Amino acid sequence: MAGTSPETTDPTLTQSSHKPFSYRPFNLQKLPHLSDYLPDVKSYTNPLENNSYYRPTDGFYLTDADIVLRQIIIDLSGTFPPSAPFSAYHRAGPRQQIFFDPSSVRAAIVTCGGLCPGMNTVIRELVVGLWEMYGVRKIYGVVAGYRGFYSREPIELNPKLVHNWHKRGGTVLETSRGGFNLEKIVDSIQNHCFNQLYIIGGDGTMRGAVKIFNEIHRRKLNIAVAGIPKTVDNDIGIIDKSFGFQTAVEMAQQAINAAHVEAESAVNGVGLVKLMGRSTGHIALHSTLSSRDVDCCLIPETEFFLEGKGGLFEFLEKRLKENGHAVVVVAEGAGQDMIPRSEAQKEERDESGNPVFLDVGAWLKSELKNWWSRDHPNELFTIKLIDPTYMIRAVPANATDNLYCTLLAHSAIHGVMAGYTGFVCGPINGNYAYIPLEEVAKAKNEVNVKDHKWAWVRSVTNQPDFVRR
Numbered sequence: 001m002a003g004t005s006p007e008t009t010d011p012t013l014t015q016s017s018h019k020p021f022s023y024r025p026f027n028l029q030k031l032p033h034l035s036d037y038l039p040d041v042k043s044y045t046n047p048l049e050n051n052s053y054y055r056p057t058d059g060f061y062l063t064d065a066d067i068v069l070r071q072i073i074i075d076l077s078g079t080f081p082p083s084a085p086f087s088a089y090h091r092a093g094p095r096q097q098i099f100f101d102p103s104s105v106r107a108a109i110v111t112c113g114g115l116c117p118g119m120n121t122v123i124r125e126l127v128v129g130l131w132e133m134y135g136v137r138k139i140y141g142v143v144a145g146y147r148g149f150y151s152r153e154p155i156e157l158n159p160k161l162v163h164n165w166h167k168r169g170g171t172v173l174e175t176s177r178g179g180f181n182l183e184k185i186v187d188s189i190q191n192h193c194f195n196q197l198y199i200i201g202g203d204g205t206m207r208g209a210v211k212i213f214n215e216i217h218r219r220k221l222n223i224a225v226a227g228i229p230k231t232v233d234n235d236i237g238i239i240d241k242s243f244g245f246q247t248a249v250e251m252a253q254q255a256i257n258a259a260h261v262e263a264e265s266a267v268n269g270v271g272l273v274k275l276m277g278r279s280t281g282h283i284a285l286h287s288t289l290s291s292r293d294v295d296c297c298l299i300p301e302t303e304f305f306l307e308g309k310g311g312l313f314e315f316l317e318k319r320l321k322e323n324g325h326a327v328v329v330v331a332e333g334a335g336q337d338m339i340p341r342s343e344a345q346k347e348e349r350d351e352s353g354n355p356v357f358l359d360v361g362a363w364l365k366s367e368l369k370n371w372w373s374r375d376h377p378n379e380l381f382t383i384k385l386i387d388p389t390y391m392i393r394a395v396p397a398n399a400t401d402n403l404y405c406t407l408l409a410h411s412a413i414h415g416v417m418a419g420y421t422g423f424v425c426g427p428i429n430g431n432y433a434y435i436p437l438e439e440v441a442k443a444k445n446e447v448n449v450k451d452h453k454w455a456w457v458r459s460v461t462n463q464p465d466f467v468r469r
């Protein structure tokens with residue numbers, strides 16, 4: 001159960017009792033396990049064995065031999081096997097042997113960072129899953145993010161209390177930014193005798209979770225740490241997509257529809273929609289592709305400009321002439337370098353240290369108005385800015401995201417009960433896997449403006465590439 005070695009040279013599948021499978025050209029990512037630093041940690045038979053609802057059949061339990069490949073698209077005309085081996089991860093799911101006696105488990109759940117549809121579903125399913133599948137009875141909610149570990153009393157959770165939480169937006173446990181004090185957090189975890197941590201949050205939260213995991217490891221504590229990636233921006237790497245993202249894209253359609261109606265109903269009407277996306281434009285991109293009413297999509301990953309040949313003004317002028325209206329979607333992180341700001345504004349950070357952005361929607365609206373009145377002083381022009389910001393992330397998860405949240409929560413529980421620690425669970429190519437926390441904390445998921453998806457956006461909108469020629 002301990003580690004897996006990527007160094008095995010034999011290209012055939014090999015197995016021994018302590019060194020599980022490794023298969024070239026796949027590099028099976030090492031998953032930390034409590035037994036790595038606690039050699040005497042005891043194992044138990046999984047209680048699902050006797051759970052009348054599950055009746056484990058052949059193949060029900062997964063072993064370390066079950067892996068998920070990160071790269072499933074291969075160009076055989078290139079070098080094969082590739083010079084750098086593909087990453088592979090352990091599949092998520094129940095293990096026959098577990099490393100916690102359910103009656104001694106004290107699980108803690110915390111939510112950190114901004115809101116995202118589905119946070120309450122994950123909490124609910126962690127509570128219900130721990131309770132029903134493994135018979136855990138001591139489950140606590142840490143209130144208000146990382147700072148809550150040392151500044152608030154945890155609340156005890158049970159299935160009855162959380163039964164309808166999945167129907168509510170936000171997080172009943174509350175969340176916050178900042179307040180990360182490693183010593184205080186780990187001291188408090190020890191004082192409360194928590195031995196399982198379920199940390200729900202975005203990229204910043206995962207970086208904090210790595211530090212907590214390392215400190216727990218350093219103190220040699222019998223505490224397993226699981227990260228559950230949450231980000232409405234979909235900016236966490238390796239996993240297919242984050243929960244709540246699809247719900248947010250769906251909500252954004254309402255704003256785009258309204259912008260389209262306003263623009264269509266005016267003379268030279270422009271509907272401008274500002275959507276979330278701090279450093280990634282996934283919400284803007286996916287909303288544009290699903291809507292088909294969008295004439296131009298602006299995201300942080302690619303620059304744009306206003307004046308001159310190939311610029312936004314020239315493009316909109318053409319569109320207004322052709323169609324009488326236009327819809328522009330802009331991600332909040334786009335065009336930040338173009339917005340004038342004071343020295344103080346340049347330095348501004350939120351409690352977590354993230355740069356505070358200026359309002360690209362208001363800025364763009366004003367630039368477009370000025371341009372039109374300068375170049376077409378005698379022609380009507382209307383611009384309506386719709387900024388649904390928090391509306392797209394404060395809603396409950398849709399059915400697809402609710403299902404996704406449930407599978408994530410159950411994957412996390414199975415992994416922790418099996419003694420894995422310092423991992424994140426998430427879907428890779430549609431299959432749930434355990435990924436080392438450290439790897440997730442480093443990985444970014446930006447829109448690749450060189451790939452087919454962005455080309456698709458450009459073919460749907462026919463917007464310029466904003467390259468000065």
Ligand SMILES: Nc1ncnc2c1ncn2[C@@H]1O[C@H](COP(=O)(O)OP(=O)(O)OP(=O)(O)O)[C@@H](O)[C@H]1O
Nearest residue numbers: 113114177178180201202203204205207208231352
């Ligand atoms: N490098 C870091 N080390 C330790 N803690 C961190 C780090 N970065 C962020 N955190 C902590 O993680 C928590 C959440 O971080 P942040 O506000 O950046 O949100 P996030 O998890 O990235 O979610 P999102 O950006 O999707 O809203 C905060 O309490 C913050 O103090």
Ligand SMILES: O=P(O)(O)OC[C@H]1O[C@](O)(CO)[C@@H](O)[C@@H]1O
Nearest residue numbers: 114115232233276277278350393
């Ligand atoms: O106003 P808050 O709660 O700090 O969050 C705003 C940020 O959170 C996110 O929703 C997620 O990081 C970003 O899109 C946005 O910039």
Ligand SMILES: [Mg+2]
Nearest residue numbers: 113202203204
């Ligand atoms: Mg973040």
